Amino acid sequence: MNFDLALLFFFSISILFNALFIVVGINSIYSIFLLVFLFALSTGLLLLLESEFMALIFVIIYIGAISVLFLFVILMLDLKNHNSFKKFYDYMPSINLLVLIFLFSFFVIIFDSFAKNYYINNFLFNFNTNWFYKIECMTDLNALGQILYTHYVVEFLILGMILLLAVIGAVSLTFNGNKKNSIFTQKTFRQVSR
Amino acid sequence: MYYAYVNFDDYFLYEEPFNIFDFEDISLIFPEIFFGMSILILIIHGVLLSSNIKYPLIQTSFIYLSILVLFLVFILVYNTTIMFDVVFFNNTIIIDELSVYSKLIILIASIICFLSIIKYIEHLKINNIEYVILILFAIFGLILLCSANDLLISYLSIELQSLSFYLLTAFNRNSIFSTESGLKYFILGALSSSLFLFGSSIVYGVTGTTNFEDYRDFFWSYNEILFFSKNNFSNLLNFGFLLITFSIFFKLALAPFHIWSPDIYEGALSSSTIFFAIIPKLSLFCLFIRIFLSNLCDFVDYWRYYFVIISLLSILVGSFVGLEQRKLKSLIAYSSISHMGYTLLAYSSGTNFGIQSLFCYLIIYILSGICLWSIFLMVKFKHNFNNKNNKDISDFILFNKTNALASLVFSTVILSLAGFPPFIGFYVKLNVFLSVIESSMYFVAILGILCSVISTFFYIRIIKILYFESGVVGNLYNSISYIFSFILSVCFFFLIFLFIDPDFIDLLTLNMSVFDFL
Numbered sequence: 001m002n003f004d005l006a007l008l009f010f011f012s013i014s015i016l017f018n019a020l021f022i023v024v025g026i027n028s029i030y031s032i033f034l035l036v037f038l039f040a041l042s043t044g045l046l047l048l049l050e051s052e053f054m055a056l057i058f059v060i061i062y063i064g065a066i067s068v069l070f071l072f073v074i075l076m077l078d079l080k081n082h083n084s085f086k087k088f089y090d091y092m093p094s095i096n097l098l099v100l101i102f103l104f105s106f107f108v109i110i111f112d113s114f115a116k117n118y119y120i121n122n123f124l125f126n127f128n129t130n131w132f133y134k135i136e137c138m139t140d141l142n143a144l145g146q147i148l149y150t151h152y153v154v155e156f157l158i159l160g161m162i163l164l165l166a167v168i169g170a171v172s173l174t175f176n177g178n179k180k181n182s183i184f185t186q187k188t189f190r191q192v193s194r
Numbered sequence: 195m196y197y198a199y200v201n202f203d204d205y206f207l208y209e210e211p212f213n214i215f216d217f218e219d220i221s222l223i224f225p226e227i228f229f230g231m232s233i234l235i236l237i238i239h240g241v242l243l244s245s246n247i248k249y250p251l252i253q254t255s256f257i258y259l260s261i262l263v264l265f266l267v268f269i270l271v272y273n274t275t276i277m278f279d280v281v282f283f284n285n286t287i288i289i290d291e292l293s294v295y296s297k298l299i300i301l302i303a304s305i306i307c308f309l310s311i312i313k314y315i316e317h318l319k320i321n322n323i324e325y326v327i328l329i330l331f332a333i334f335g336l337i338l339l340c341s342a343n344d345l346l347i348s349y350l351s352i353e354l355q356s357l358s359f360y361l362l363t364a365f366n367r368n369s370i371f372s373t374e375s376g377l378k379y380f381i382l383g384a385l386s387s388s389l390f391l392f393g394s395s396i397v398y399g400v401t402g403t404t405n406f407e408d409y410r411d412f413f414w415s416y417n418e419i420l421f422f423s424k425n426n427f428s429n430l431l432n433f434g435f436l437l438i439t440f441s442i443f444f445k446l447a448l449a450p451f452h453i454w455s456p457d458i459y460e461g462a463l464s465s466s467t468i469f470f471a472i473i474p475k476l477s478l479f480c481l482f483i484r485i486f487l488s489n490l491c492d493f494v495d496y497w498r499y500y501f502v503i504i505s506l507l508s509i510l511v512g513s514f515v516g517l518e519q520r521k522l523k524s525l526i527a528y529s530s531i532s533h534m535g536y537t538l539l540a541y542s543s544g545t546n547f548g549i550q551s552l553f554c555y556l557i558i559y560i561l562s563g564i565c566l567w568s569i570f571l572m573v574k575f576k577h578n579f580n581n582k583n584n585k586d587i588s589d590f591i592l593f594n595k596t597n598a599l600a601s602l603v604f605s606t607v608i609l610s611l612a613g614f615p616p617f618i619g620f621y622v623k624l625n626v627f628l629s630v631i632e633s634s635m636y637f638v639a640i641l642g643i644l645c646s647v648i649s650t651f652f653y654i655r656i657i658k659i660l661y662f663e664s665g666v667v668g669n670l671y672n673s674i675s676y677i678f679s680f681i682l683s684v685c686f687f688f689l690i691f692l693f694i695d696p697d698f699i700d701l702l703t704l705n706m707s708v709f710d711f712l
Contacts, residue, residue: 106433113430154283158338158350161230162357165331168237169361172324 011045028074036067053140222280222289225270232263233330240323253321260326261308268301285405286344293341295706296480303473303560304333309677310568311465332358339477345394345404348481356383362466375461382454386444393437400431406484445478449508452531456524468567476556494544501542502638508535509642513649522585532649533559540626543633546707551625553703558622565607565685574672587659592668594660603686605657610689612653618692
């Protein structure tokens with residue numbers, strides 16, 4: 001087993017355990033910190049797969065923006081610790097059994113499918129490395145841009161529409177009109193003279 | 195692992211030349227381009243006018259503008275002449291008979307829905323232009339979904355329509371029911387979207403492509419399936435497609451995935467409910483047909499029994515739980531669940547005639563849904579609560595005495611939904627059972643017919659309340675406007691005329707169902 005494979009297993013197994021602890025954790029602050037840790041681990045996984053751009057995006061957006069936003073929201077809300085395992089036992093016979101059957105069949109299929117690599121002793125398996133590709137290569141960002149703006153231009157435009165829709169929706173759900181006495185408006189004089 | 199390497203600067207990533215700038219072809223997707231751009235222009239128009247100092251109310255004029263846009267898109271779609279199937283943008287968008295006709299139907303239905311919500315919106319004083327823009331975004335997503343030929347495009351367009359539907363559900367933020375149902379819809383819809391993404395990632399992992407046409411080439415003959423079964427990948431592939439199926443069933447509100455729909459129909463504004471009760475079903479079935487019948491037709495035997503079970507379950511749930519409902523909205527929700535069950539039954543026959551009867555059923559579902567919901571929106575009590583959204587069935591006691599003609603149309607629509615002979619509902623239901631019997635699923639057909647008889651009970655109860663109830667106290671209703679009477683009379687005409695002469699609907703659905711599968 002080489003070093004890459006060991007790192008791969010380390011990252012994936014720790015991501016799985018982190019995800020489990022996020023869901024079953026009692027304190028929600030701990031869950032958020034575990035979420036940050038999970039994103040850091042998946043950054044490592046992506047770096048191992050040689051997609052540097054996505055890894056950096058994970059650090060900047062997921063850790064820098066989303067998890068911190070979650071942290072702020074949870075600190076603002078007055079949440080009480082609750083044990084989610086109580087409900088687990090309440091729903092046990094009906095819902096969780098179905099979910100467990102689903103999970104079981106999924107794992108059976110997964111372990112069945114990836115038990116053996118059929119090409120590894122075949123003549124189709126390629127042991128050689130094309131050194132030419134190793135020398136002359138594009139950066140990750142360049143390749144993504146070349147594909148994104150040509151072959152996936154429709155997807156790109158629809159994504160823009162979805163983001164516009166999200167902005168419009170957020171404004172329409174929270175914008176309170178121009179009411180002067182609303183509780184959400186700033187009262188500058190009161191704030192300054194406080 | 196994917197490496198994107200290039201050898202030289204002038205060498206592109208793929209050898210295939212990129213020919214989207216072929217103008218004769220691109221004229222076929224002018225409707226989408228026009229629609230998208232006009233939505234953006236409408237946003238600018240609305241923002242400039244409504245943030246004026248004097249704040250004029252532009253809601254009604256804005257709805258008329260969007261109807262104009264939809265009408266122009268309708269003309270653009272109508273003028274597309276199709277010689278053969280055309281694909282665009284790296285095979286991700288396809289224009290054929292199925293997509294063009296379903297777009298036309300969706301556009302007509304949404305124009306009529308817009309016409310019927312004008313008075314309601316004025317009455318409830320919803321003076322935000324965003325409301326109309328959200329509906330337009332939803333229709334744009336549905337139109338894109340009709341011509342999606344790729345898992346990525348279909349995911350994005352489903353997301354576009356469902357995101358705007360979540361917002362439409364939660365739009366009335368002063369009402370606790372509206373926000374609750376919006377949040378519920380958002381969480382459950384996000385779950386189903388994640389199931390779709392999980393399934394497509396598994397399918398992409400096995401096949402290496404997200405394109406439907408590539409799937410058709412890939413699974414064309416049975417030998418490939420044998421090859422896959424030797425490598426044990428067929429189980430994984432089935433699992434991926436099963437997850438995609440869950441997600442689409444969820445959006446269609448079929449039986450084990452239906453629990454969100456009555457709550458959300460109840461909680462949302464009626465003017466939003468009319469949209470997500472009527473319009474999205476057709477384009478979701480388009481996607482469903484494209485994935486499973488057009489491109490994975492070798493796998494039909496894998497899916498068929500599962501689909502039949504799901505459809506029978508939803509027919510049972512729709513007809514038995516509908517008996518208990520006292521609110522008109524949730525009653526319509528359960529009836530729509532059972533109708534989706536009948537359409538899926540027609541679909542699971544897997545024949546060409548089955549697909550034809552599916553589209554017949556869906557078109558008639560849309561027609562009668564428009565009629566039913568516009569009556570629901572139109573009925574306005576003379577006195578009491580201005581903001582009463584939900585009507586009990588017993589609110590209609592005096593409806594016959596105040597407006598005899600409208601109550602006649604109402605009872606006609608309900609009889610047509612139940613499947614009584616002199617109306618078109620009987621004909622399409624007959625087609626569905628005929629297609630099921632032709633593919634020799636006799637037991638299923640008998641169960642479906644029995645459940646249809648049971649569901650007739652709650653339809654007839656509404657008619658009993660309309661005509662034969664001797665209530666002492668009741669509500670009085672305002673008179674209906676010109677537009678409503680126009681819509682109602684056209685729907686009433688079609689409900690009877692199409693039964694006498696069903697050639698029009700037959701030919702239309704024949705055009706939609708004949709595409710190159712099987």
